[in-house]
Amino acid sequence: MTLLQINNLSKTYPDGTSALKGINLSIEKGEFVAVIGPSGAGKSTLLRSINRLVDPTNGEILFNNHNMVTVKSSQLRKQRRNMAMIFQGYNLIERTSVLNNVLHGRLGYMNTFSTLLSVFSGKDKEAARQLLQRVGLESQMYKRADELSGGQKQRVGIARAIMQEPELILADEPIASLDPLSSELIMNHLYTICKEEEIACLCNLHQVDVAKKYATRIIGINGGQKVFDGSPAELTEDIIAEIYQSSKKVLVS
Amino acid sequence: MNAVDVQKARKIKKLQTWLIVLGIVVITIWSGIETDFSFESLIFGSREAATFVFTDLLPPDFTVITGLIKPALDTIYMSFVAMVIGAVIAAFLSVFTAATTSPHPALQVFMRAYSSLFRNIPVLIWTILLTASFGLGALVGTLSLIMVSVGVLTRAFAEVLEEIDEGQVEAIRATGANYFKVLAQGVLPQFSPGFFGWSLYMLEINVRASTIIGMVGGGGLGFVIQSNIKLFQYGQVSMAIILVLVIVLLTEWLTNQIRERII
Amino acid sequence: MKGKTMSIDKLSSINIAEANKPRKNNALLIVLILGGIFFFFSLSQLPIDYSKLIEGSAKFLSTLTVMLPPDMTYWREVLLAALESLQVAIVGTVIAIILGLLLSFPAAENLTPHPSIAWGIKGFASFLRAIPTLIWALIFIVAVGMGPFTGILAITVGATGMLIKVFSQSIEEIDEGVIEAMKATGASWTSIVIHGVIPTVLTAFLAWCILRLEGDIAESTILGAVGAGGIGWELMHAMRLYKFDQAFFVALVIFAMVFSVELVTNRLKMRLKTK
Numbered sequence: 001m002t003l004l005q006i007n008n009l010s011k012t013y014p015d016g017t018s019a020l021k022g023i024n025l026s027i028e029k030g031e032f033v034a035v036i037g038p039s040g041a042g043k044s045t046l047l048r049s050i051n052r053l054v055d056p057t058n059g060e061i062l063f064n065n066h067n068m069v070t071v072k073s074s075q076l077r078k079q080r081r082n083m084a085m086i087f088q089g090y091n092l093i094e095r096t097s098v099l100n101n102v103l104h105g106r107l108g109y110m111n112t113f114s115t116l117l118s119v120f121s122g123k124d125k126e127a128a129r130q131l132l133q134r135v136g137l138e139s140q141m142y143k144r145a146d147e148l149s150g151g152q153k154q155r156v157g158i159a160r161a162i163m164q165e166p167e168l169i170l171a172d173e174p175i176a177s178l179d180p181l182s183s184e185l186i187m188n189h190l191y192t193i194c195k196e197e198e199i200a201c202l203c204n205l206h207q208v209d210v211a212k213k214y215a216t217r218i219i220g221i222n223g224g225q226k227v228f229d230g231s232p233a234e235l236t237e238d239i240i241a242e243i244y245q246s247s248k249k250v251l252v253s
Numbered sequence: 254m255n256a257v258d259v260q261k262a263r264k265i266k267k268l269q270t271w272l273i274v275l276g277i278v279v280i281t282i283w284s285g286i287e288t289d290f291s292f293e294s295l296i297f298g299s300r301e302a303a304t305f306v307f308t309d310l311l312p313p314d315f316t317v318i319t320g321l322i323k324p325a326l327d328t329i330y331m332s333f334v335a336m337v338i339g340a341v342i343a344a345f346l347s348v349f350t351a352a353t354t355s356p357h358p359a360l361q362v363f364m365r366a367y368s369s370l371f372r373n374i375p376v377l378i379w380t381i382l383l384t385a386s387f388g389l390g391a392l393v394g395t396l397s398l399i400m401v402s403v404g405v406l407t408r409a410f411a412e413v414l415e416e417i418d419e420g421q422v423e424a425i426r427a428t429g430a431n432y433f434k435v436l437a438q439g440v441l442p443q444f445s446p447g448f449f450g451w452s453l454y455m456l457e458i459n460v461r462a463s464t465i466i467g468m469v470g471g472g473g474l475g476f477v478i479q480s481n482i483k484l485f486q487y488g489q490v491s492m493a494i495i496l497v498l499v500i501v502l503l504t505e506w507l508t509n510q511i512r513e514r515i516i
Numbered sequence: 517m518k519g520k521t522m523s524i525d526k527l528s529s530i531n532i533a534e535a536n537k538p539r540k541n542n543a544l545l546i547v548l549i550l551g552g553i554f555f556f557f558s559l560s561q562l563p564i565d566y567s568k569l570i571e572g573s574a575k576f577l578s579t580l581t582v583m584l585p586p587d588m589t590y591w592r593e594v595l596l597a598a599l600e601s602l603q604v605a606i607v608g609t610v611i612a613i614i615l616g617l618l619l620s621f622p623a624a625e626n627l628t629p630h631p632s633i634a635w636g637i638k639g640f641a642s643f644l645r646a647i648p649t650l651i652w653a654l655i656f657i658v659a660v661g662m663g664p665f666t667g668i669l670a671i672t673v674g675a676t677g678m679l680i681k682v683f684s685q686s687i688e689e690i691d692e693g694v695i696e697a698m699k700a701t702g703a704s705w706t707s708i709v710i711h712g713v714i715p716t717v718l719t720a721f722l723a724w725c726i727l728r729l730e731g732d733i734a735e736s737t738i739l740g741a742v743g744a745g746g747i748g749w750e751l752m753h754a755m756r757l758y759k760f761d762q763a764f765f766v767a768l769v770i771f772a773m774v775f776s777v778e779l780v781t782n783r784l785k786m787r788l789k790t791k
Contacts, residue, residue: 081702091697096715108702281610284603288664298660305659330558337555373774377738387572392564465650501646514543
């Protein structure tokens with residue numbers, strides 16, 4: 001069964017801008033897929049439509065055969081907890097500890113009662129601690145999130161995502177705000193953990209070389225449309241230029 | 254700090270927080286008991302208040318609106334005049350109150366205490382005290398408002414002065430400008446946003462206060478409300494309250510507009 | 517012309533500021549002129565008897581001599597009344613905080629289940645806030661009777677209005693991405709509020725609560741003047757009997773109370789800032 005099947009996905013904003021025009025896409029379990037394309041091409045909108053942070057105008061998104069576009073609130077939350085998101089801006093709760101931030105990954109699985117009491121089980125805490133160990137942040141466990149560097153914050157973001165035990169990770173430009181060294185560290189962590197846990201990953205990147213290095217499949221998006229879908233080997237310099245060139249045309253005219 | 258110490262520190266901090274929360278809860282419950290507070294009286298009180306509002310206060314008596322215009326205008330005039338006079342006096346006094354500009358530290362401490370006196374006595378208390386000397390009416394009202402305005406604004410302006418970036422002032426001085434030029438080009442531009450911001454804030458406070466000082470003799474709508482309540486003329490009371498609402502909300506809106514334009 | 521020693525950044529920011537200046541300066545001039553005109557107009561319209569001003573100042577000075585030394589004979593009653601004002605303020609503020617917390621989350625535009633709910637709650641809060649607490653006290657006195665309990669009701673109403681507004685403002689200032697991240701984990705609305713929103717706005721909320729308590733204490737000293745319990749009543753009482761030296765003592769106690777609250781809250785605010 002296909003993990004994620006996107007059919008004819010479109011998104012037009014009320015002011016008329018068309019962010020996505022009829023995207024068709026499918027992701028299998030455990031695949032590491034990179035999405036490349038110029039800024040404003042719709043990469044972010046695509047990812048955010050999958051977990052419905054953005055409401056699509058048309059099409060269907062079948063995640064484990066649940067249509068994310070039409071699913072109702074409690075089912076929506078159920079599906080969301082099965083797919084985790086990693087953000088360019090890390091989006092941690094700055095004022096709480098690193099440990100608490102990772103534990104937030106379990107919130108989707110907890111009922112209202114335990115949430116109100118703000119109690120995480122000892123099992124969850126242990127799992128979080130081990131995840132932090134995996135990304136090398138165990139010693140920072142009790143530090144407040146705003147005391148960390150960018151690279152460290154993103155590692156917390158990854159730990160939080162894995163804490164959800166998801167089948168799919170949506171990474172929206174995870175290394176765009178990081179220096180080259182931290183970027184490599186983050187991509188290594190992300191790739192290794194996804195491979196070990198058999199988690200599929202859909203990763204927006206604007207560095208094509210990074211995409212080629214880690215992904216088994218690359219998707220090129222431009223002007224809201226899918227213009228390339230193939231292996232890194234098939235991604236020649238000419239094709240890269242094409243994916244990014246159309247936007248240049250717009251700039252000039 | 255090793256892991257055990259970190260854990261200990263966290264535990265202590267948690268304990269402290271819980272103790273503070275417990276302390277607050279205890280104080281609140283004790284206060285509640287002393288003031289005859291209970292949840293039944295809360296329900297009862299709210300019901301009674303709602304009944305009063307819907308049967309007696311509503312509908313408001315619109316016929317008296319012409320008679321209320323004069324007190325309403327008085328209310329507005331009083332607050333505005335008090336703000337202006339208060340701001341001018343405070344601007345002058347603030348120079349002596351700010352640590353950075355005061356000629357002598359003893360003077361500065363004195364000025365701080367002085368403005369604190371005027372600031373921490375509630376407006377109505379001023380009104381009550383001043384009626385002995387100045388009688389009843391708008392004079393007493395305006396004076397009370399001025400007292401508090403001076404108190405609040407002196408402290409506020411002093412803080413603005415203390416936060417002025419010395420570097421910018423020095424830059425102007427370095428160009429060879431004389432004292433007044435330095436004041437005008439270096440100090441004033443940094444001072445004026447705070448000056449206008451706080452003055453507008455004071456205007457809002459004054460408007461709210463001036464609507465009620467009439468109740469203890471300060472003129473304006475407060476007096477009308479108080480006397481009508483004594484006469485059980487609730488329709489007139491609610492009409493006056495509506496006017497109060499209008500004035501307060503209008504002033505809020507107006508100050509917001511001005512704030513956006515000039516700050 | 518500015519010297520060459522200024523950095524590029526400062527130059528460009530000055531240029532932008534200068535571009536905005538003409539527009540702001542014009543508005544400023546208009547406001548100042550209009551303000552000046554209105555000032556003199558208001559002054560003329562106010563029924564102020566200037567002879568009374570001079571007379572009154574002389575009277576005030578002579579009254580001062582009567583006021584001093586302050587008469588402390590009834591110190592026990594006065595201090596108890598002051599305590600009552602304090603208690604009224606505490607209970608009123610605490611209830612207002614609870615209500616404010618409950619209502620401010622649905623009132624925040626980034627958390628509300630529906631925009632009209634946010635709009636409705638905020639409008640209601642504006643109404644509560646715009647009517648001065650003393651007027652609320654009058655209403656409750658007629659409906660419920662005199663005494664400290666009425667004072668609590670009046671304070672609660674006004675304070676709730678203010679807290680709803682400022683709490684919801686603090687919530688709306690949260691980084692959108694942070695809330696998105698929590699939504700993406702599948703967390704429920706309650707989870708997002710408890711684990712995401714509250715830790716982020718906690719220091720701001722605490723600062724507002726302290727500010728509100730300060731204001732409520734000052735207000736409750738006044739409420740007694742119309743019969744809602746507390747030290748305001750003692751002041752009115754003394755003034756009515758023309759016992760100015762006793763009144764002065766009461767005024768001193770009021771000042772001491774409000775002033776010490778300000779001192780304590782200043783220190784609390786300092787500690788909050790360092791957190």
